[in-house]
Amino acid sequence: MKCEEVRIKINGLIDNELAESEIDALLDHLSTCKSCRAYYKELLRMNREMLRAAPPDPADNWYIDFRKRFFRKTGGFLGRLFFIGSYLVLLIYSLFQLFKAPNEDLAIKLIIGGIFAGFLLLLVVSIADRIKESKNDRYRGVIR
Amino acid sequence: MERELIIRSKAGDRYAFSELVRKYYKRVFKTAYLILKNRQDAEDITQTVFLKAYSSITSFNESRSFFPWLHRITKNLSLNLIKRRKMAGEKVKSMAYGEPSIDPLPALPEEMVLREEESQNILNALAELPTQMRDILILKHWKDCSYREISEILSIPIGTVMSRLYYARKKLAETIEETENRGEVRKNEM
Numbered sequence: 001m002k003c004e005e006v007r008i009k010i011n012g013l014i015d016n017e018l019a020e021s022e023i024d025a026l027l028d029h030l031s032t033c034k035s036c037r038a039y040y041k042e043l044l045r046m047n048r049e050m051l052r053a054a055p056p057d058p059a060d061n062w063y064i065d066f067r068k069r070f071f072r073k074t075g076g077f078l079g080r081l082f083f084i085g086s087y088l089v090l091l092i093y094s095l096f097q098l099f100k101a102p103n104e105d106l107a108i109k110l111i112i113g114g115i116f117a118g119f120l121l122l123l124v125v126s127i128a129d130r131i132k133e134s135k136n137d138r139y140r141g142v143i144r
Numbered sequence: 145m146e147r148e149l150i151i152r153s154k155a156g157d158r159y160a161f162s163e164l165v166r167k168y169y170k171r172v173f174k175t176a177y178l179i180l181k182n183r184q185d186a187e188d189i190t191q192t193v194f195l196k197a198y199s200s201i202t203s204f205n206e207s208r209s210f211f212p213w214l215h216r217i218t219k220n221l222s223l224n225l226i227k228r229r230k231m232a233g234e235k236v237k238s239m240a241y242g243e244p245s246i247d248p249l250p251a252l253p254e255e256m257v258l259r260e261e262e263s264q265n266i267l268n269a270l271a272e273l274p275t276q277m278r279d280i281l282i283l284k285h286w287k288d289c290s291y292r293e294i295s296e297i298l299s300i301p302i303g304t305v306m307s308r309l310y311y312a313r314k315k316l317a318e319t320i321e322e323t324e325n326r327g328e329v330r331k332n333e334m
Contacts, residue, residue: 008310015284015309017291046317050285053263053270058173058187066169066191067162074158074198 001029003036010040014047084123091116150206153198161201165194168211171287172218178282179222189225193218211289212296269319277312284309 001009006029012018013026030037095116099109146167152160172193177186196217197204204213270278283289283297291305300308 008307011310011313012291012306015291017306042317043313046313046320047285049263049266050281053266054286055174055177056183057170058183058190062173062187062190063166063169066165066194069191070162070165070194070198071158073195 001025003033006030006033006036007039010036010043014040014043091119146210147206150201150204150210153201154204154206158198161194161198164210168214169194171211171289172214174286175215175218176222178286179219180225185225186222189218189221192221196221209290209293209296211287211293215287215297265320265323266316268323269316272319272323273312273315276308277315280305280308281312281316 006026009018009022009026010030013023018026030040095113098104098112146164149160149164153164169190173186173190176189176193177183180186180189193214197214204210270281273281280294280298283294289297291302294300294305295302298305
């Protein structure tokens with residue numbers, strides 16, 4: 001192997017990307033070629049310096065905080081979903097039963113239907129407002 | 145192992161997803177930090193990235209590497225934040241070394257300027273490299289990407305990753321030597 005080819009492989013060796021068979025051939029060459037050995041050491045030194053110049057890590061407690069808030073947030077979402085969902089299903093079912101009942105007064109049916117329609121309208125409007133607000137929130141998604 | 149975590153996350157397993165977060169949050173943070181140049185913003189964006197990833201993980205193809213996907217989300221969200229701030233009239237620090245290419249990495253944060261001399265030499269040398277070389281070095285050394293991940297992020301074959309890294313490191317070593325020599329000459333003149 002030519003030294004230039006070997007040096008490309010040395011990069012792979014340092015980056016832990018070579019197969020076992022390639023490593024053996026490379027080590028054979030390194031044991032006999034002084035300049036490639038020097039290149040290998042120089043590359044290790046450069047890697048260390050690059051690491052020293054690397055950007056910082058996030059705060060130590062970032063992951064723990066995220067995990068806590070993530071579970072709370074996703075749990076809260078599921079809770080709201082189940083609560084509102086079940087409530088709506090219950091209301092629709094009761095309303096259906098009420099309208100189906102032959103003996104109930106029509107006025108009562110209409111009043112309860114009106115209350116339900118009003119509730120549904122308010123719910124839709126408030127959800128739409130919330131969505132609009134969250135779209136304009138520049139920190140949306142950030143868990144506080 | 146990772147594939148299994150992704151499949152479980154797709155099925156709604158929050159514990160599996162939090163393991164993926166544990167594995168990748170530092171790399172996501174560094175990606176955001178290099179663009180935003182501010183620790184608090186980078187931490188906030190890192191949170192947002194994982195929440196967005198969780199909400200859209202069903203669209204992720206688990207046969208691909210996970211980090212390039214997170215990398216793309218991080219870049220988009222960070223650049224959106226900068227854009228929103230510019231539109232809101234806030235002062236945004238300009239990119240330190242010209243406009244970004246495939247990866248807006250050259251924006252070296254202020255905090256990093258306050259490093260010891262050797263690190264400073266590396267940063268100066270990196271700033272002088274062609275963007276393509278700088279991108280690949282930062283992906284490898286600072287974002288700890290495997291060749292496969294780099295290949296997906298830059299859309300180049302793995303063989304090209306290997307040779308490009310070789311030439312980038314060679315150029316970096318030459319540039320460090322040049323900048324060190326320039327520094328020596330300046331010291332002697334004083």
